[in-house]
Amino acid sequence: xxxxxxxxxPASVAQIWDWLDKVPDPEIPVISLVDLGVIRDVAYDxxxxxVSVTPTYSGCPATGIINMDIETALRDHGVSxxxxxxxxxPAWTTDWLSDKGRAAMQEFGIAPPQPTGGPKKCxxxxxxxxxxxxxxxxxxxxxxxxxxxxxEPFDYFKCI
Amino acid sequence: MTVDKEMLAQFLLRxxxxxxxxxxxxxxxxxxxxxxxxxxALANTALxxxxxxxxxxxxxxxxxxxGKSADDLAFLRDVWDFRNxxxxxxxxGDFGQTLMRQFLFDAFQSILLxxxxxxxxxxxxxxxxxxxxxxxxxxxxxxxxVVGLGDGTEESHARMQAALEYLWPYVGEMFASDEVDAAMAxxxxxPDPATLRDEYDALVGKVLAEAxxxxxxxxxxxxxxxxxxxxxxxxxxxxxxxxxxxxAYPGNTW
Ligand SMILES: [Zn+2]
Numbered sequence: 001x002x003x004x005x006x007x008x009x010p011a012s013v014a015q016i017w018d019w020l021d022k023v024p025d026p027e028i029p030v031i032s033l034v035d036l037g038v039i040r041d042v043a044y045d046x047x048x049x050x051v052s053v054t055p056t057y058s059g060c061p062a063t064g065i066i067n068m069d070i071e072t073a074l075r076d077h078g079v080s081x082x083x084x085x086x087x088x089x090p091a092w093t094t095d096w097l098s099d100k101g102r103a104a105m106q107e108f109g110i111a112p113p114q115p116t117g118g119p120k121k122c123x124x125x126x127x128x129x130x131x132x133x134x135x136x137x138x139x140x141x142x143x144x145x146x147x148x149x150x151x152e153p154f155d156y157f158k159c160i
Numbered sequence: 161m162t163v164d165k166e167m168l169a170q171f172l173l174r175x176x177x178x179x180x181x182x183x184x185x186x187x188x189x190x191x192x193x194x195x196x197x198x199x200x201a202l203a204n205t206a207l208x209x210x211x212x213x214x215x216x217x218x219x220x221x222x223x224x225x226x227g228k229s230a231d232d233l234a235f236l237r238d239v240w241d242f243r244n245x246x247x248x249x250x251x252x253g254d255f256g257q258t259l260m261r262q263f264l265f266d267a268f269q270s271i272l273l274x275x276x277x278x279x280x281x282x283x284x285x286x287x288x289x290x291x292x293x294x295x296x297x298x299x300x301x302x303x304x305x306v307v308g309l310g311d312g313t314e315e316s317h318a319r320m321q322a323a324l325e326y327l328w329p330y331v332g333e334m335f336a337s338d339e340v341d342a343a344m345a346x347x348x349x350x351p352d353p354a355t356l357r358d359e360y361d362a363l364v365g366k367v368l369a370e371a372x373x374x375x376x377x378x379x380x381x382x383x384x385x386x387x388x389x390x391x392x393x394x395x396x397x398x399x400x401x402x403x404x405x406x407x408a409y410p411g412n413t414w
Binding site for chain 1: 197198200201204205206207208209210211212214215282283285286287289290291293294297300301
C-alpha cells in the first residue's frame with residue numbers, strides 16, 4: 001500500500017483562498033488581493049495549482065508585483081507546482097471589491113467606490129461636502145477629491 | 161467565417177500601434193505638465209495606453225505565430241512597419257494641442273471600443289471590454305479640458321483654435337477604410353471605421369461647439385500611417401528615443 005505523508009498532500013482550495021486573503025494589495029496594503037477581486041479562480045489541474053488573476057487597469061504597474069506576491073506567498077506555504085493565468089474577460093470591476101475591503105479602505109482614508117461616481121463622504125471627518133480635484137490620483141485606480149468642510153484632500157477609489 | 165491571418169494581424173497592429181505611439185507621446189509630458197494634477201493625469205493616461213498596447217500587440221504577435229512578443233513588436237520594428245494613424249505621431253506641441261489630440265482620439269476610441277466588445281474574435285472582445293472602460297474616462301477628461309481651455313481666456317481660446325486647425329486634417333485618416341477593414345467587417349471582427357463617422361462628428365461637434373471652437377471646413381485628410389504607405393518624419397525621431405535601449409543593448413531586460 002502506498003503511504004501518504006500528511007504534509008505533502010496538496011492544500012485544499014479553501015486553504016489557498018485563505019492564504020491569498022492574507023496577501024496585501026501592493027498599493028493599498030490594508031486590503032488583500034482577494035478583497036480587491038483580482039483573484040478570479042483557484043483550481044487544481046492535475047497536481048498543478050492554477051490561480052487565475054485579472055488586471056485592475058490594463059496599464060497598472062502593480063500587476064507584475066501582484067503576480068510575484070501571489071507566487072511568493074504560495075511557495076512559502078509549500079505549493080511547488082503553480083501556474084498563474086491571466087484572465088482578461090470579464091473585465092475587472094470595482095463591484096468585485098469585498099465589503100471587508102471597502103470598510104478597511106474607508107478606515108485607511110481612501111473613499112471606497114460608489115455607483116454614483118463620487119465618494120459618499122469625506123473619509124477624514126465624514127462630511128458629505130466634497131469636490132473633485134482630478135480624475136487621476138496617486139495610482140491608476142484612484143481620483144483626487146477634497147473635503148470642503150475639513151479641507152483635507154483624499155483619494156477616492158474610482159468606480160469602473 | 162475564417163479570416164485571413166495577415167489581415168487580422170494588420171488590424172491588431174493598427175490598434176496596438178495607435179495606443180503605443182500615443183502612449184509614448186503622452187509619457188513625454190511626465191515631469192513637464194503645467195500643474196501636478198495634470199502631470200499625474202497625463203502619466204496615468206499614458207500608462208493605460210501602454211497597458212492596452214501590451215494586450216493588442218500581444219494578440220497581434222500570437223496571430224502572427226512567429227514566436228514574437230508584444231515587446232519585440234514595440235521595440236524591434238522600424239518606421240515602415242508601424243500602422244498608427246499620423247495624428248498620434250505628431251509632436252505634442254503645447255499642453256492645449258496635446259489635449260486636443262487626446263480628445264480627437266479618445267472620441268474615436270469611445271465609439272469604436274464598445275463596438276469591438278461584440279467582436280467574433282473573443283480576445284478582441286475581451287481587450288475592448290477592458291480598454292473601453294478606460295477610454296470612457298479618458299474622453300470625459302479630455303473633453304472637459306478642451307471645453308475649459310477653448311471657452312477660457314483669449315489666449316487659451318486662440319491656442320485651442322490653432323491646435324484644432326493644425327490637427328483637423330489628420331482626423332479623416334481614422335475613418336479611411338481599406339481592404340483590411342472590409343475583411344474585418346465581413347468576418348464580424350470589427351466595424352468598418354467609415355460607418356462610425358456620423359456618430360464621431362456628432363460627439364466632436366457637440367464638445368467643440370461647447371468649447372466655442374470652429375471646425376475647419378476643408379475636408380482634406382493626410383493619410384498613410386494606418387496603411388503603412390508613409391509616416392511623417394516625426395515617427396522616426398520618436399522611435400530613436402523609444403527604442404534606443406533595445407537597439408544599443410539587444411535583448412537586455414530589467
Ligand atoms: Zn472632511
